[in-house]
């Protein structure tokens with residue numbers, strides 16, 4: 309980390325301003341070499357300076373340079389930001405000059421990685437930076453900013469403190485069993501404390517599903533046999549003619565996707581090929597994809613035709629989706645009812661047509677109800693999310709469950725203490741108290757360059 313890194317921080321394209329960011333011990337010295345206006349090495353921290361970037365005597369651009377000295381900076385190192393005119397050529401030229409004068413091109417996420425390694429933010433906060441940049445909805449933004457403000461880290465720190473508390477009580481018992489006046493750890497007392505930790509972990513893990521819902525949205529497959537109106541429904545929901553609609557069965561061959569928001573939560577809609585037995589090679593591939601999506605999707609909108617009796621394929625699909633998150637959508641209710649409603653399951657049925665609004669609104673209401681989306685309006689957005697975070701939390705919960713079993717079987721205090729320490733360590737890995745290089749590389753490589 310001794311070298312000085314530089315990178316373009318704004319997206320590369322035509323714009324009013326581009327920002328080039330430099331961080332490291334030599335940041336001010338290097339920028340000063342290519343800056344004409346004042347001596348940047350003599351100015352106060354957190355000040356802005358007008359001048360020019362020069363290549364020997366040639367003026368490259370007219371700029372504003374911000375000097376931020378360690379430690380009150382993004383990376384805790386000296387940081388310089390050069391605001392130059394937007395445009396690919398100028399911005400690249402300024403970066404090139406910095407590299408020629410001693411900077412190294414920053415890796416993706418390297419500024420944030422330095423902020424982490426220098427102890428300004430923990431790993432949960434670093435992940436929140438990435439979530440904030442990648443936010444597509446206001447709710448994702450809220451969740452990310454909460455993470456960045458350290459609310460999630462506080463929860464973990466509190467859990468770790470509770471664990472240390474129990475561990476020290478056990479240690480007193482192991483080390484000084486002869487002192488009677490020292491607080492004696494009884495098994496009953498331990499069970500109570502452990503139950504509290506278990507409850508907290510379970511709550512966090514349970515809520516993490518909400519976090520994932522906000523982050524990833526609901527993967528929703530529109531499934532049904534040909535011609536029931538799947539593509540028409542997709543278009544209606546997207547309010548755009550994205551998928552081809554015809555009265556020829558087998559029109560959709562490949563998946564067509566689009567997103568909508570319901571109460572600020574993303575619904576990732578996937579229109580699929582109508583499911584039927586076919587000898588057409590291309591259609592066959594489409595049908596295989598549909599069946600795969602039927603397995604993978606978190607919500608299935610199973611479309612049936614109001615104007616036709618159920619056929620074998622419909623019945624097969626009803627059976628296949630019986631234990632899944634499914635809403636049965638009876639389409640074409642503007643036409644005469646020929647479907648036998650009595651042979652359908654009793655719940656999660658919505659009758660619609662793709663021509664007018666009312667049925668579509670009922671469908672949206674059914675989705676809101678199924679996922680209890682209203683609750684996100686008053687949520688604290690303090691959710692854990694993502695595979696890494698959830699995996700670590702589950703690992704901890706599993707150990708707690710093991711300890712519980714152990715307590716019933718008179719587990720020794722030494723083993724108990726080891727297990728508790730193990731949980732403490734895993735929670736440490738979660739916030740980045742302990743880490744390995746490989747994990748950091750993987751995590752930060754997903755960042756954009758310049759952040």
Ligand SMILES: Nc1nc2c(ncn2[C@@H]2O[C@H](COP(=O)(O)OP(=O)(O)OP(=O)(O)O)[C@@H](O)[C@H]2O)c(=O)[nH]1
Nearest residue numbers: 534535536537538539540555558559560582661662
């Ligand atoms: N009357 C009526 N016709 C509809 C409705 N929805 C769709 N259709 C018609 O049904 C036919 C098939 O619609 P699509 O949306 O292409 O059906 P699909 O399920 O995507 O069909 P495939 O792609 O072949 O699997 C078209 O002629 C649509 O205009 C509806 O609510 N009422």
Ligand SMILES: [Mg+2]
Nearest residue numbers: 538539559560
């Ligand atoms: Mg279609």
